[in-house]
Amino acid sequence: MSDRVVPAADRRRRRPTKQGVVLSEELIVETALRLIEEHGAEALSVRRLGRALGADPSSLYRYFRHTDDLMLAVADELIGRTLRTWRPTGDWLADLRDLGLRMHAGALAHPRAAMLSSYRVTGRVYEIQAVETILGVLRGAGFPDTEAVRIYHAYVDQALAFGALDSANTALPKPARDAEAAVWQAMYAQLPADTHPHIAATARHLVATMRHSSYPAAQDLLLSAAAARLAEIRAGERALPTRSAGRSPSS
């Protein structure tokens, strides 16, 4: 039974649930998000979602082909929310840095949803809008198409990947998280210099640094490399010899 789902636009008969709820794609997505936030990622199941909505679990299959489709819808809603709060200034570097931090913050604000959706390509409206926007920023800055796509891909995946990573940490049960924090203090900071000289020498920095997300640092490194690349490209264009003079990582 694969044509159970009816496109949202064609829905006419808004028949209420036994418990009086009128279902809709938006209501389901919202409820799923709420459920995830309140009771954790593993609290999201078709059955629980049905219960939370006041509907039979199987009703949801009139709106989404499978759980996966539902997750994609949730993911897209998250992208949309982030994109709507972003105000580009025209400075590509600052704009991308800001957008990246917003995406990361958005993921952390909805950790469990972020974990589930970070690795999916939704092909839905907000995602497409984000792709178009970021590509526009890069091309507008002067990156040629190949470079723009390459950097777009790395930039976006980095934001998503760190978002998911830090979200996963955030979503850890309390005792587990405390235990992890303790490891750096209790184990790494105590290692003797003769067996682990480098850890011992930097223990102070490690303990201080490891408790924060490394995303801002990682993003700055990535973007500054992109900026350097852009400078090279511009220089090459101006001189217009056969090759740019600046050496690249080469490989």
Place this chain on the structure above:
Amino acid sequence: MSDRVVPAADRRRRRPTKQGVVLSEELIVETALRLIEEHGAEALSVRRLGRALGADPSSLYRYFRHTDDLMLAVADELIGRTLRTWRPTGDWLADLRDLGLRMHAGALAHPRAAMLSSYRVTGRVYEIQAVETILGVLRGAGFPDTEAVRIYHAYVDQALAFGALDSANTALPKPARDAEAAVWQAMYAQLPADTHPHIAATARHLVATMRHSSYPAAQDLLLSAAAARLAEIRAGERALPTRSAGRSPSS
């Protein structure tokens, strides 16, 4: 029943399974790894693992408290294997690039383990060894401690985060994965230029680029930024030789 598990060291009675197999932590971990490799990430369940071992599923709970514990043991083994296959040459940049690619490949080979272990600090032997090694490479290259720790953190987290991200994608059920691949071809490549000019202009590159992991590109960007930073630092040192020069860099 939480004290079902007996530490490996205390095991004395090697009682064979009904089917004649003698269980052990190593055998279980190995079999789990093999199962994942042969039949995909979703083929690993306690029941299937039991079947593959020739033992009742519940027997495994004498060795691991829950599935997560098992996956962490698998992950630790993975770190060890990756480190063991890595041959540093002394060129810090090439060595870190190589190690990163190995970590990423290792994660992809065992997606479930990678997803679970990416955001955890285990404090186990191989993890400590990895920290010490990478810090050593960075400090040996000439990064001062603060920078070394900052870059270490970004570098490692990026490897872990991309490993988990790409693993999650790999671990997707096959139909879902095919669907994702199709999205780029069928949706992004078809968007009209008047509504989505940037996507339309780069569609060819997008389709080609998006099917691969962006990790190599992202890592190259991060490492090249680090290299630029190191050049800066060295230049600063040369100009301001307050410290003993030590061995000359000579790249």
Place this chain on the structure above:
DNA sequence: TTAACAGGTCAACGGTGTTGTCATAAGGTG
């Protein structure tokens, strides 16, 4: 007013991780 059918419901299938209980063979002890 009514008939078609969208959309909600029910029950069932085959899967999952996990645990309480029982059975038995291994291994130390005398």
Place this chain on the structure above:
DNA sequence: CACCTTATGACAACACCGTTGACCTGTTAA
């Protein structure tokens, strides 16, 4: 060697899970 303890494997059951085929019923368009 025989005995006893007990570690460890097996079994059965529990509570979930996603999904689907069949059924039932209220809404809506004609």
